[in-house]
Amino acid sequence: MIMPVHNALPYLDAAVESILSQTFSDFEFVILDDASTDGSTQRLHHWASRDARIRLLHEDRNLGPARSSERVARAASAPIVARMDADDISFPQRLADQLAVLDRYPAVGVVGGLFDIIDANGRIVRGPELWRVRQPASVPPFGNGPLTYRREVFDQVGGYREECEFWEDNDLILRMAAVTKIMVLPYSVYQVRQAGISNRLSSEQQRVERAVDLMYRARTRLDQGLTYDDLLRSSLKDDRKVSPQVFVSLGSIVLWAGGRPRLFKRLLSRGELGFDRRSLTALVWTAWGTVEPRSLRAFIRLLLLGRKLRTRLVMRIDGPVLWPMLRSHRPIPALSSQPGRTRKAFDAAYAVEPAEALSPTSRRTLK
Structure with missing residues (x-):
């Protein structure tokens, strides 16, 4: 698990806690403090002193979103890497669900997931939107936050590119799609926060x-x-x-x-x-x-509702979906997307051993 951090207060604690509370717990959490000046550095040291899974890296000069993403990604040594943003939230089952997909489908090199959009107060303003998986091959259905990938795929495409700053995640996923299969979990595994500390707003x-x-x-x-x-x-x-x-x-x-x-x-x-x-x-x-931003939000929600209903008419989803969908017009049945899934039911559906690719033990033995 990797996470670059630059001035992420007051949301940093919630982001860190959401990772440390994952149902799959055997991993190393590599965090890069990218020259924070708002107290994030002190909070990260606090968390590192409480949980031995955290490994802190520090930069004295701010690298920016693309270079900090590359720096922390290169510091990870596990064969599978999951990404986290410092103002967002990962749901507790996120890692377990994504790792299970990679366990079951060796040809899949990247797993993403749908996400909620939350405001500064953590209120959900937009829920998971299945129409995203039907987007053209030029528009990835998820960004950095819900991204989990095999390290060999990351290395093969050359990692993040500084020239694509502020859309380095899209660029990376597009290049990954050219060399491996990408699957998307058709339910929320993540919450993306829209707030004033967004890199695109603070730069x-x-x-x-x-x-x-x-x-x-x-x-x-x-x-x-x-x-x-x-x-x-x-x-x-x-x-x-x-x-x-x-x-x-x-x-x-x-x-x-x-x-x-x-x-x-x-x-x-x-x-x-x-x-x-x-x-x-x-x-x-x-x-x-x-x-009148309030009525604009209401109008967009109405448009999104229509898009959601149209998607339901043309897609029947029972499990992870290949993206781009041109590769397969039929989703691969593997995982129920109905609410109320339990860990036991999920494991039974996959019938595989628990994933170990993020564990420190595996990092020492799988080079």
Whole structure:
């Protein structure tokens, strides 16, 4: 288990406790303190003194999201690595469920899961959304938080790339999908917190906008059947106009945190606007969010409900789902996604020995 940390208070304790309380408990928890200045360092030392599974690493200068992710990932030595973000929550059964999938399917190199979105107070503002597994191959259905992978796959694709800062998780998962099978647990294993300490909100605004714009440019390339590596090497002007989608993406963090995304004027000055659907959508979204965010949230929830109902009509899910779904239009039956699953029922469904790949003993014997 790995987790980079930079100024994660007041949510850090809940994140750490959610990992230490996993039903599967035989693992090492590698945490990188990425030059925190808000008291996170002291809290991490407190937790490390209480639980011997924690191994702390420290950086004197802030590496940023991509480099800190790479640093802590390289420090892990187990053959299976699970990721955690410092302001989020992992449900108690997360590791057990994901490891069981890897146990049963040796050809699967990555396991993710659906997730809730919670606000700063821990209130669920959006539940698990199954439609995510039907997204195109350019849009992973999960990010860093619910990610668990075989270390050999991570090494094969070269790990996190600094050029993809602020979307390094998407880039990593996309490259992993090119070399291995990815499965998604069709229920919430994780809670993603939308709050003011998000890297995308706490970092320099224009830098984040350029990075998210690059992500959308990369997605466009993939949808066209092309690669995007050349985009990472190209030198674009720092003051260039960016995709209107950038402002919806960044505004969504504020919106679901319960705030008012005031990005309409920013869109007008920085957005690459045209007479097209994405420009119109961004103009309406940012104006609406600036004036009346509560009704915008209600409208989006209504749209998501329609998407959820359509997904239920076309998909019958009894277990982990392959992503991208083009690889298989039929989900592999292995695990009930009904609420109220017990550990005993889960193990019986898989009929495998308990996973040991995260244990310190396995790390010493499996190199």
